[in-house]
Amino acid sequence: MVPDTDWPETLLHVVSGKGGTGKSTVAAALALSLAQSGRRVMLMEVESRQGIAQMFDTPPLPHEERRIASAPNGGEVWALAVEPEEALLEYLELFYNLRRAGSVLRKMGAIEFVTTVAPGLRDVLLTGKTIELARRKAKGISPAYDAVVLDAPPTGRITRFLNVNTEVAGLAKVGPIRSQADSVMSVLRSKRTAIHLVTLLEEMPVQETLDGIAEIRDAALPVGSVIVNMRRPHVPHEQEIVELTDRKRISAGLATAGLDKGKTRIADVLLSEAREHASRLEMESVERARIAETGLPVYDLPVISGGIDTAALYELAALLNEQGLA
Amino acid sequence: MSEQMRPLDGPALDIEQLIQDPRTRIIVCCGSGGVGKTTTAAALGLRAAENGRSVCVLTIDPARRLAQAMGLTVLDNTPRPVTGINTAKGGNLSAMMLDMKRTFDEVVESHSDKARAQQILTNPFYQALSSSFAGTQEYMAMEKLSQLRAQADREGTWDLIIVDTPPSRSALDFLDAPERLSSFLDGKFIRILSAPARGAGKGLGKLVGAGVGLFAGVLNKVLGAQLLSDLGTFVAAIDTMFGGFRQRAVETYALLAAEGTAFVVVAAPERDALREASYFVDRLISDHMPLAGLVVNRMQNANAEDLSADQARAAAERIEGDDATVASLLTMHAMRLDEAARQRRLVARFSGAHPSVSMRGVPALAQDVHDLDGLREIGALLGQPT
Numbered sequence: 001m002v003p004d005t006d007w008p009e010t011l012l013h014v015v016s017g018k019g020g021t022g023k024s025t026v027a028a029a030l031a032l033s034l035a036q037s038g039r040r041v042m043l044m045e046v047e048s049r050q051g052i053a054q055m056f057d058t059p060p061l062p063h064e065e066r067r068i069a070s071a072p073n074g075g076e077v078w079a080l081a082v083e084p085e086e087a088l089l090e091y092l093e094l095f096y097n098l099r100r101a102g103s104v105l106r107k108m109g110a111i112e113f114v115t116t117v118a119p120g121l122r123d124v125l126l127t128g129k130t131i132e133l134a135r136r137k138a139k140g141i142s143p144a145y146d147a148v149v150l151d152a153p154p155t156g157r158i159t160r161f162l163n164v165n166t167e168v169a170g171l172a173k174v175g176p177i178r179s180q181a182d183s184v185m186s187v188l189r190s191k192r193t194a195i196h197l198v199t200l201l202e203e204m205p206v207q208e209t210l211d212g213i214a215e216i217r218d219a220a221l222p223v224g225s226v227i228v229n230m231r232r233p234h235v236p237h238e239q240e241i242v243e244l245t246d247r248k249r250i251s252a253g254l255a256t257a258g259l260d261k262g263k264t265r266i267a268d269v270l271l272s273e274a275r276e277h278a279s280r281l282e283m284e285s286v287e288r289a290r291i292a293e294t295g296l297p298v299y300d301l302p303v304i305s306g307g308i309d310t311a312a313l314y315e316l317a318a319l320l321n322e323q324g325l326a
Numbered sequence: 327m328s329e330q331m332r333p334l335d336g337p338a339l340d341i342e343q344l345i346q347d348p349r350t351r352i353i354v355c356c357g358s359g360g361v362g363k364t365t366t367a368a369a370l371g372l373r374a375a376e377n378g379r380s381v382c383v384l385t386i387d388p389a390r391r392l393a394q395a396m397g398l399t400v401l402d403n404t405p406r407p408v409t410g411i412n413t414a415k416g417g418n419l420s421a422m423m424l425d426m427k428r429t430f431d432e433v434v435e436s437h438s439d440k441a442r443a444q445q446i447l448t449n450p451f452y453q454a455l456s457s458s459f460a461g462t463q464e465y466m467a468m469e470k471l472s473q474l475r476a477q478a479d480r481e482g483t484w485d486l487i488i489v490d491t492p493p494s495r496s497a498l499d500f501l502d503a504p505e506r507l508s509s510f511l512d513g514k515f516i517r518i519l520s521a522p523a524r525g526a527g528k529g530l531g532k533l534v535g536a537g538v539g540l541f542a543g544v545l546n547k548v549l550g551a552q553l554l555s556d557l558g559t560f561v562a563a564i565d566t567m568f569g570g571f572r573q574r575a576v577e578t579y580a581l582l583a584a585e586g587t588a589f590v591v592v593a594a595p596e597r598d599a600l601r602e603a604s605y606f607v608d609r610l611i612s613d614h615m616p617l618a619g620l621v622v623n624r625m626q627n628a629n630a631e632d633l634s635a636d637q638a639r640a641a642a643e644r645i646e647g648d649d650a651t652v653a654s655l656l657t658m659h660a661m662r663l664d665e666a667a668r669q670r671r672l673v674a675r676f677s678g679a680h681p682s683v684s685m686r687g688v689p690a691l692a693q694d695v696h697d698l699d700g701l702r703e704i705g706a707l708l709g710q711p712t
Contacts, residue, residue: 018359
């Protein structure tokens with residue numbers, strides 16, 4: 001059963017975002033939220049950072065699909081940290097039945113070439129692996145997935161990363177590489193893919209998000225949504241604080257609270273904090289308006305004060321379910 | 327208006343001393359994305375220049391407004407003077423944005439004759455490699471650094487070059503470049519690839535030797551004949567310049583490891599950013615690279631001297647019924663203090679794991695930096711006496 005979601009047709013969720021916006025956290029939370037109501041979800045990371053293992057508090061992930069979390073009604077999150085070398089060998093085996101060529105290639109320095117000296121080819125392997133997982137039919141011990149979440153490279157690189165197969169198609173006019181590249185692009189450009197961009201409600205990350213959206217759209221790739229992450233905690237009456245410009249009123253409040261000692265200095269500190277808060281609120285509303293102009297759906301996630309652990313991920317996942325991202 | 331900040335635990339990183347010392351010739355800023363690395367590089371450059379040094383700042387991919395602040399409106403791969411700085415002490419500041427493709431083209435042109443260069447530059451494989459594929463940026467940033475340094479030595483243009491690095495772990499891939507290029511060049515791979523274009527054999531299938539036939543078959547099968555021939559032509563053409571390439575990588579490595587270079591790792595007070603900083607620090611130390619220390623940007627600055635978080639919360643509760651707005655302001659003050667304390671705990675944990683690494687915290691500004699005044703303010707915060 002597919003739950004009530006804004007993205008019923010999406011099979012592959014690509015999560016990108018400027019560095020420091022918490023895209024890996026959002027990707028993990030999204031995977032958990034998709035796994036609700038009994039689905040099997042694959043969460044992939046491609047930048048060899050072992051972020052998934054840290055968030056889910058498991059030992060480092062090998063290049064191997066592992067179940068790392070479960071959700072109600074039999075839902076499961078599986079994870080894979082893709083290693084380019086392994087992906088290359090798999091690729092050879094999968095398409096050409098040439099796995100045994102691996103050791104020869106290694107001796108030749110070819111693996112080194114593909115995975116490091118020409119790192120662009122790395123992206124070909126990584127996107128290829130992503131699509132393979134997304135389209136896989138259950139076979140033997142390999143499970144099929146109801147959805148794949150890709151913790152993708154950051155916004156600055158995402159278009160180049162996803163579009164790498166178009167480059168390849170330009171280089172290889174015919175042959176198996178060409179058909180593989182075409183088939184990867186056909187999934188990435190379809191309704192079955194959604195690219196979500198994670199941002200903070202700050203000027204630079206929003207700017208980068210807007211630039212990223214323009215680039216992705218130019219490349220005819222499907223932008224999904226904007227996810228505003230790490231919203232600061234709600235404070236009651238925060239709009240009224242903006243109007244608090246009267247030091248006397250603050251002093252009076254402090255006196256009522258019995259804080260007479262150093263009252264003037266404290267009032268000054270609080271007043272400057274009130275001003276800072278006011279300019280922050282203004283900036284946030286400006287940035288939110290800029291995001292709204294894109295016409296994309298927007299989802300919000302709060303900052304988690306104690307840092308991200310598995311419990312926090314479930315909390316964020318529930319919020320994504322509530323808002324309809326999954 | 328620069329707010330003072332309580333120093334971080336652990337040895338202090340003396341930025342002022344670092345940028346004033348004429349022996350400091352190169353500063354490399356590295357760290358994960360979103361931590362304010364480019365801003366730090368630009369602020370260091372401006373401060374050093376206004377202190378009398380001749381500085382060139384090489385940025386990789388600056389945010390638009392930051393680029394504008396430094397007058398970087400044209401991307402022509404050449405340092406341009408930054409106007410609007412205080413030159414009273416005789417210093418000057420130039421800045422440039424890296425144009426990866428053009429840098430790569432220049433490498434090709436400088437390492438081969440005209441005809442061959444043309445052959446490489448028009449090769450489809452080269453064009454894809456130099457402009458579209460990821461990873462090239464890291465190498466080209468370092469290539470540009472050594473070009474700038476050579477120019478500085480030759481023409482006496484700059485006595486300090488500050489370089490920003492791409493925002494990924496692979497930013498340190500250039501440390502591996504000499505070794506990688508060597509293993510690549512010494513491998514048979516490149517010979518085989520370039521063989522058909524050299525006209526030595528009549529196609530890959532004709533090459534003999536254990537494994538080679540199989541390998542050639544793999545290549546033919548996987549790459550297809552047309553791509554293979556483009557690749558072969560490309561490899562054959564760059565074959566001659568690879569020696570120079572390797573030599574350059576070795577020299578750059580030596581330049582980075584030399585006295586006169588200082589690595590500044592930049593982080594934000596968040597768990598992920600500090601984890602990345604740990605990775606950079608460990609990597610630099612294990613490669614014996616001259617690590618100056620860690621800059622932690624955007625620290626929550628909170629004044630707890632007059633009113634602690636607990637006091638603020640208690641006071642908020644007491645006046646909730648009288649003035650709910652002031653009560654909220656007090657609650658917010660308490661939250662700020664909590665956040666500041668949390669950040670300090672994270673930094674302290676880093677420091678515990680790396681007790682010998684010098685550190686410097688920079689308080690968060692209310693607004694993003696988009697002009698020279700903003701950079702100056704950051705520079706002043708960085709340069710504050712320790």
